[in-house]
Amino acid sequence: MNPKSTASQYTPVRITTIKAERTVTFPVYIHFKEQYLEYIKPSTAIDKEKYKKLRKQKITKFYILSEDEVKYQDFLDSFLEEALSNPNTSIEEKSEIVTGQAETAIDKMGADPGNENNFNMTRKAAKNLQKLIFENPDALKNLFGTGEEYNPIIQHSINVAVLTIKFATKKKLPEEEVDYLSTAALMHDVGLLENDTLMETFMVPKNEFTPQQKKEYYEHTKGIIPLLSEKPYINQNIIEYIQSHEENLQGLGPHKLKKLTPSQEILSMINSYDKIVTARKLTPKDAIKTMMIDELGNYSLKMLNDFQAFLKEEGLV
Incomplete structure (x- = not known):
């Protein structure tokens, strides 16, 4: 977390667009007690148990830095193309x-x-x-x-x-x-x-x-x-x-x-x-x-x- 950060630096994304065990290329944050806390580091992925826990707690949004929106869109495009074309999904x-x-x-x-x-x-x-x-x-x-x-x-x-x-x-x-x-x-x-x-x-x-x-x-x-x-x-x-x-x-x-x-x-x-x-x-x-x-x-x-x-x-x- 950057103590000098402001809400305008972050943009919400739905948790369902960032799946468990899928590596992200950008930091992902959660909003907790008026603070943005880094939850997933770049080049890592959230494990299934943590992801299930968030869903069970009715957490619907992650946050990314506004400057990372292009990276997020590239990540999502790739994810969607793979998921929609996969007959096993x-x-x-x-x-x-x-x-x-x-x-x-x-x-x-x-x-x-x-x-x-x-x-x-x-x-x-x-x-x-x-x-x-x-x-x-x-x-x-x-x-x-x-x-x-x-x-x-x-x-x-x-x-x-x-x-x-x-x-x-x-x-x-x-x-x-x-x-x-x-x-x-x-x-x-x-x-x-x-x-x-x-x-x-x-x-x-x-x-x-x-x-x-x-x-x-x-x-x-x-x-x-x-x-x-x-x-x-x-x-x-x-x-x-x-x-x-x-x-x-x-x-x-x-x-x-x-x-x-x-x-x-x-x-x-x-x-x-x-x-x-x-x-x-x-x-x-x-x-x-x-x-x-x-x-x-x-x-x-x-x-x-x-x-x-x-x-x-x-x-x-």
Whole structure:
């Protein structure tokens, strides 16, 4: 530990992205009693028993030095490539690693949405989610709502991404659109992450919003857009999907859109669905029943029926 170090020198990474008995090329820290303590030294690995103990204690994050982010990303890329291509790695373990990458990426985007490295990590996470889902028919069950994420918005974002990838593909959307949608789904609520008031409002059912809550909450679809639009490396489709994810066919969203493309309707509908699951703590089965009553008109009957059938086919309800 460096006694002169400050929190800004460290960046959080999910513990699931640094596995036991895998050598790291950078120091890894834990945060304990307001201090950052070196837990894994460079060129060493954490043993299985220590790793199991941390997981049992519900430790979800390690920390690395901000200057070591490139080394960490190289480490993670190599780790993921090996794990996803190894037929002997279980679906559960693959899902855990990819989910950890997505959790870390969303966390970083929330802290600094204008950072190109953070965006690139989010894109990689989205592509790895796609790869895992496309190559493993049962992966969705292992990805949806099963993470250890303490932050409901991050868990929600991953749920929306995995459901969107599989459902949009079933609806025969072009591969490129599915790709952009998956990234937008991971990013769609980053505007909430650094605002405690909005994070609390996220847990409130929309039909219970006060006028002030509604106005403030919908700002998360607006405030981040100018920042993202300035970045030449972010595709405009991704930005448009993020901007329209609270819209519906009745024009009751923040931008008052009444016409939605299939991609926009899918992302908005799945966002509404998982908000019921994550924020209101309904089961997936009860959530879709609620959607079929409360959201009819906001989304087309065919889209809702197709989504309900999809959830049944996937064994989620």
